[in-house]
Amino acid sequence: MDLVTVSNVSLVEQGVTIIAPLSFAQRQGQRLALAGASGAGKSTLLQLVAGLAQPTTGEIRIGGARVRGPHEVLVPGHPGVAYLSQKSDLPHSLRVEQVLRYASRRPAAEAQALYELCRIAHLLGRRTDQLSGGEQQRVAMARLLLGAPRLLLLDEPFSNLDRAHKRTMQAIIEEVGTRLGITCLLVSHDATDVLPWADEILVLRRGELVQRGTPQALYYQPANEYVAALFGDYNLLRGPAAQRLAPAPLAPGAALxxxxxxxxxxxxxxxxxxxxxxxxxxxxxxxxxxxxxxxxxxxxxxxxxxxxxxxxxxxxxxx
The missing domain is CATH 2.40.50.140 (Nucleic acid-binding proteins)
Structure with missing residues (x-):
């Protein structure tokens, strides 16, 4: 069953196309990622899905209900959708326990389980301005999960993290899907971060959808050199070497x-x-x-x- 349906959605600002018309769907429980170089439109598309930006054409539906953009509602956002931005945006100088208590819609036992899942139970007595960047992001994640969302939108969740904090955040996102049953749509500028996680990846370039497929398909059968470069090192061969190394005959002028x-x-x-x-x-x-x-x-x-x-x-x- 599709949870998210994006139909012919585009965004044009001051005559410049930010997102070209595109369509896709995400099933309940499917781990879907948006990948692409900087400026590809990944975060903008995520904001459209979240209801934080207004599309120029098309519509987005989540659980069958149309997402209304900021031009249509007083408070942007969509029920049951949580959006984690690159910045944690936590209230300054409050204790972590206070921040989370104000946001919680869950019983105490469930809330405590979420704190354990997000690896923040030991931080509850600390002030938000005493947390590292990775700790702030995990607290921000817990605050969103306390609202019991159906869909979690993750905008570059690893961009400002060192290796240790990145591995912790990756484990948390994995458990959010498997243990809590929350559907996740994730954006990352480093496409290799999504290879081991995603069920399917959408690759954007300058606002256009250039390829969609499984991580294995995009890694080994990229549509073009742009997609190939996103997912790691590669050799691009032409001429006699390409013809002799190819497993099947190549068309004249084709690259391997x-x-x-x-x-x-x-x-x-x-x-x-x-x-x-x-x-x-x-x-x-x-x-x-x-x-x-x-x-x-x-x-x-x-x-x-x-x-x-x-x-x-x-x-x-x-x-």
Whole structure:
């Protein structure tokens, strides 16, 4: 069952198209993400879904009810929808317990369970101005969840967090869906943050929807180089090298896109294209090997530094 339905929605401001007409639906419980480079329109689209911005055309429905924008209502927003912005916007100098008590619509036991889920039970006696950025964001999340929303809109929830706080926030968002049954729509400027989480991803570019699919499909079958670059390193090959490495014949002039982990390196004389190792770089959990072919350069990933710079190798593609 679809919880969110976006139909032919666009946004034009002062003659400039911010969001081109687009349509999509999100099922109840589906983990949907919006990805794209800065300025792609991701946060603006999220604000349209939240009822915080007024679309120029089209309509948005949540649970069958039309979302009315700020031009139609006195207080922007939609019942049952919670919006977590990049800034926590917590009241200044109040104790965390006070902030949450004012927002709660849940019994005490349920509220305490939410504090545990959001990893803030130990912060209840602290003032909001004594919290770190990650702690403030978790408190802001708990405050929204206390309102028992059906849909949680997350606008760049990891953008200002260090690695440790990001991992904590990712775990919380995962549990919000699995334990509380709240549907989440998430925006991230770093598309790799949504690969392990999302059921489906919508990729935007300059306000246009350029591809929609599962994380696996967008990673391995991107619609174009823009989508490929969003989700990690890649090799783009043309000409004879592309034709020989492709698993099936390519159309004339077509390019072959390979992720570094799809490039296999073997001993010289083996199956594949002949090449020469130009560089080997230690990246922590893997080695990046740069290989010069006759008409191009490719990068591969290996678990060991089996080939030194200058070594002759054979390069093949795995699917």
């Amino acid at each position: 896109l390979l992720r570094p982990e799809q490039v296999h390196i073997g001993p010289s004389g083996g199956e594949g294209l002949p090449g020469t190792v130009r560089a080997v770089r230690f990246m922590g959990s893997y080695y990046e090997v740069e290989i010069e072919l006759a008409d191009s350069v490719v990068r591969a990933r290996t678990s060991t530094a089996a080939f030194a710079p200058g070594a002759a190798v054979a390069v093949a593609a795995t699917q």
